[in-house]
Amino acid sequence: MGMSAKILFIGDVVGGLGKRTLFALLPSLRERHEPDFVIVNGENVAGGTGITPRVADQMFAAGVDVITLGNHTYRQREIYPYLDRETRILRPANFLRRQPGHGSCVVTSGDVRLGVVSLSGNLFMDPGRPAFAEADAALSDLRNRIDHLLVDMHAEATSEKVAMGWHLDGRVTAVLGTHTHIPTADQRILPGGTAYQTDVGMSGPYDSVIGVEKELVLHRFLTGMPGKFEAAKGNPKMCAALIECDPNTGRASSIQGIMLGE
Ligand SMILES: [Fe+2]
Ligand SMILES: [Fe+2]
Numbered sequence: 613m614g615m616s617a618k619i620l621f622i623g624d625v626v627g628g629l630g631k632r633t634l635f636a637l638l639p640s641l642r643e644r645h646e647p648d649f650v651i652v653n654g655e656n657v658a659g660g661t662g663i664t665p666r667v668a669d670q671m672f673a674a675g676v677d678v679i680t681l682g683n684h685t686y687r688q689r690e691i692y693p694y695l696d697r698e699t700r701i702l703r704p705a706n707f708l709r710r711q712p713g714h715g716s717c718v719v720t721s722g723d724v725r726l727g728v729v730s731l732s733g734n735l736f737m738d739p740g741r742p743a744f745a746e747a748d749a750a751l752s753d754l755r756n757r758i759d760h761l762l763v764d765m766h767a768e769a770t771s772e773k774v775a776m777g778w779h780l781d782g783r784v785t786a787v788l789g790t791h792t793h794i795p796t797a798d799q800r801i802l803p804g805g806t807a808y809q810t811d812v813g814m815s816g817p818y819d820s821v822i823g824v825e826k827e828l829v830l831h832r833f834l835t836g837m838p839g840k841f842e843a844a845k846g847n848p849k850m851c852a853a854l855i856e857c858d859p860n861t862g863r864a865s866s867i868q869g870i871m872l873g874e
Contacts, residue, residue: 615724615759616859620647621788622852623795624682626656626816626823627843630850631667634815635674637850637872642675645854648721650675651728653764653790654701655682656816656823660843662687665694668701677719678702680730682766682791683737685713704732704766706739706746716750718757724857727758731776733767733791743772744779751783760785760857767791770810777808785864786855788812793822795851795871805863813851813871820844849873 620641625634634652642650652671654663661684668691671679678700685703686692695701695713705715716729729750732739747763754761761784765776773789780787782804789796795813802808814823821829825844832839850872858865 615857617648617721617724617726617760617857618645619649619651619726619760619762619786619855619857620645620852621762621786621812621855622650622652622815622850623812624653624656624790624793624814624816624823626793626814627660629843629845629848630814630816630823631657631670633848633850638674641852641870641872647854648724649677649719649726651678651680651762651764652676653682653766654679655684655766656814656843658688660823660841663691664688665690668694668698672700677721678717678728680728680764680766680790682730682732686711702728702730704730704739705750706731706741706743708740711740715746716754718754724760725758727754727761729754729761729763731763731765733765733769733772735767735769735772737768743767743776747776747780760862762786762788762855765789773810777802777806781806782863785857785862786867788853795869797869799853799867799869801864801867805858805861807853807855807864807867809853809867809869812853815850815852816848817844817846818849819846
């Protein structure tokens, strides 16, 4: 530990509009904040569910360092071999070991080594293995190879995300929540020095129900009948968290929530 760095983390990118918004806004965000690392949750980028190799390649080409995923990881079959061979794309570490892909990686910028861990909550989700035990295992695996560590806690329940923040406080640089697509206003540095936010919020269409075309969701609520969901197209915004790493402690010195319209 002992290196300064800035991390820009962008919440769940939803559909083509989310992707276009990300690519449109990333250059100016980079210019303004000069992040050393850019991490993007890409679990909804392929039409709302999953990701394809082509889109993942586009994101890396746009300067994204690490892509994290979540419960929609396996929606697009063509990504399976890509998940096994590309080290910088992560599915939750607490999925079953035999499932394609891996849950953590280390990336470098200059002399700074950043570990990234993807986790899935267990409440109302079905990742196969327990998140809290896996978090501890990932930490002991990475500890000697990194200066900073960011955890994407992809979970439905706010309680489970808050609990993970406390569990890892003082041991990692940041615990950021994803999956619920609604940015929360609780960014803070926990007493042990870990940056925390319950949900970073999605990057995509905000005239929607968490990214889905609102008429389709309302139809389901009103009629109780199933129907096809599609990513919405209105009111694009990009949500992110900017974390400044404390060079003296390996923890965080600040966290700032960012929401930008196109
Ligand atoms: Fe999700
Ligand atoms: Fe999502």
